[in-house]
Amino acid sequence: MTKPRQYHITTFGCQMNKADSERMAGILEDMGYLFTEDPYNADLVLYNTCTIRDNAEQKVYSYLGRQAKRKQTKPDLTLIVAGCVAQQEGESLLRRVPELDLIMGPQHANRLQELLEQVDAGNQIVATEPIHIVEDITKPRRDSTVTAWVNVIYGCNEHCTYCVVPGVRGTEQSRYPEAIRAEMEDLARQGFKEVTLLGQNIDAYGRDLPGTTPEGRNLYTLTDLLYYVHDVEGIERIRFATSHPRYFTERLIKACKDLPKVCEHFHIPFQSGDNEVLKAMRRGYTHEKYRRIINMIREYMPDASISADAIVAFPGETEEQFENTLKLVDEIGFDQLNTAAYSPRPGTPAATWDNQLSEEVKGDRLQRLNHLVSQKAAERSQRYAGRIEEVLVEDQNPKNPSQVMGRTRGNRLTFFTGDINELKGKTVAVKITEVRPFSLTGEPIEALVTV
Missing domain, CATH: 3.40.50.12160 (Methylthiotransferase, N-terminal domain)
Known part of the structure; x- marks a missing residue:
């Protein structure tokens, strides 16, 4: 054989x-x-x-x-x-x-x-030739049995001066809502509890699909998609990423507030807190607009978690401009921030500019930003102390087999004592007893375990 x-x-x-x-x-x-x-x-x-x-x-x-x-x-x-x-x-x-x-x-x-x-x-x-992406007829081998990714839009039409994505992932191609919903229904039948809708620029969802409403907006938008898939039976939580500040709308925030399954977590990269740097990056918004978006989210959903991406030492960035990024991070207070020093990528405009910064400057700025990020995340974590949070159990804690781990609706990693065989895929009410900058520990309140 x-x-x-x-x-x-x-x-x-x-x-x-x-x-x-x-x-x-x-x-x-x-x-x-x-x-x-x-x-x-x-x-x-x-x-x-x-x-x-x-x-x-x-x-x-x-x-x-x-x-x-x-x-x-x-x-x-x-x-x-x-x-x-x-x-x-x-x-x-x-x-x-x-x-x-x-x-x-x-x-x-x-x-x-x-x-x-x-x-x-x-x-x-x-x-490597550009093609129209074949609809998802494949059956993925999921890495988790609890949470799953669902692509809703491929590619990106933005042309940020530092980014290779449009060149390597192609132009935007949205999937039709019926195909997305069918995939989610299939996931629910398999026992998945949480779905993250994915797009390189998810707020652009639907703008390449035909049709407009009587008011003149696209017939298909991310907001409409959330309403359309929200009642898929068996799916308990819905997330989406990654958002672009240029297209983020109040209508979307209202939908997130109104739809119980949509988690109170937004991932909205800002990249820089300085308008001149944002212009050089070709991001299409100002730091003032970004702040207005965050303020609007917190007005509708005061407890929402906000995560983002930031780049330091972009070509030509002065110390003063970098300090504007520090100021934005300090004032907004992110729950999590993915940081990176600028890295020139082949085929991007910024890679050819002659005002590149030294590795020493990159390292110094990244270290200073990361220090502030940890400080602010620790402050944000304090609000969880003593609270009861709903935690969807995903797996065993690899460092402590007597504990299970999962995420709160705000996407905070949480550990508590429990048997993974009994709790995997269940939502458990957990009283938070210990807070850290990026994770929590708690005690389960047995009476509130839900299937």
Whole structure:
């Protein structure tokens, strides 16, 4: 009897990549492959790559080098690079790593079986041409049995001067609401409790779909989508990411307040607290507009969690401009902030500018911002002390097997004592006894466990 072939996928980067990896894993399992944790046991190794930061890209090349060497003694090894580095580098990857069998951009994730059939026929394939993304007919191999990603819009039409996403993920393509709802209904049948609707710029959802309302707005918007999918039976929580301040509306905030399943958590990157830097980034809003959005959210939903992304040491950023970012972070008080020092990316306008800042300046500013972020997150965490929070249990605490872990509606990671076999997928009322900047610990109130 032939031993089934094994596959391994390593995923770098954003939630969109994680969702793509789950879909590709589903395709491979439909083809009869078995998953292995160990890439050195696998017959097929797939790296789903990210090119947002240079260090993620370099890590891919390091991993690839080891697998290319392994292929010299195991010629039937199938080696694949998918995702954004694949899209950006295309055929030049073959010159660097001739052992590769398949190079495929993110738009081709659903075509994996078809592309592998071409590889099996003896071809070396580069699939990076722009295509209309095939509807999600694949069955993903989900990493969780409680929470799931659902793509609602692919690609991005923004052209921020530092960002490679439009070049590697293509132009915006929204899925129709019926297809999104059908996927959520299928997830509910499988027992999933929480869905995160995903888009690189999710507020742009629907603007590429045909039709307008009598008032002249797009027939399909993220707000309308939330109302449309809200009553899917079995799904208890809905989240969405990532938002863009340019398109964020009061109508969306009102929907989040009115719809009980939509969690009180907003992820809205601001990138810089200085208007001149925002203009150079081509972000399309001012820090004043960003503050108005946050104020409006807190007016409607005072307890909402706010997370964001920020870049320091963008080309030409002065100390004074950086201090405007610190000021915005200090005044808003984020629950969480993903920070990064600017990293020049090939093919982006900012990478060619001659006012790049030194690594020393980048390191110093990043350290100062991170210090403030931790301070503010610790302050924000204090509001949870002694409170009772609804926690959806996702898994066992890997550091303490006697504890389970899950997230509050505000997306705060929370630990408490419990049996994962009994509690996984359940929402538990937890009294918070210990607060930290980015996580909480509590005690379950047994009477309020819900299925």
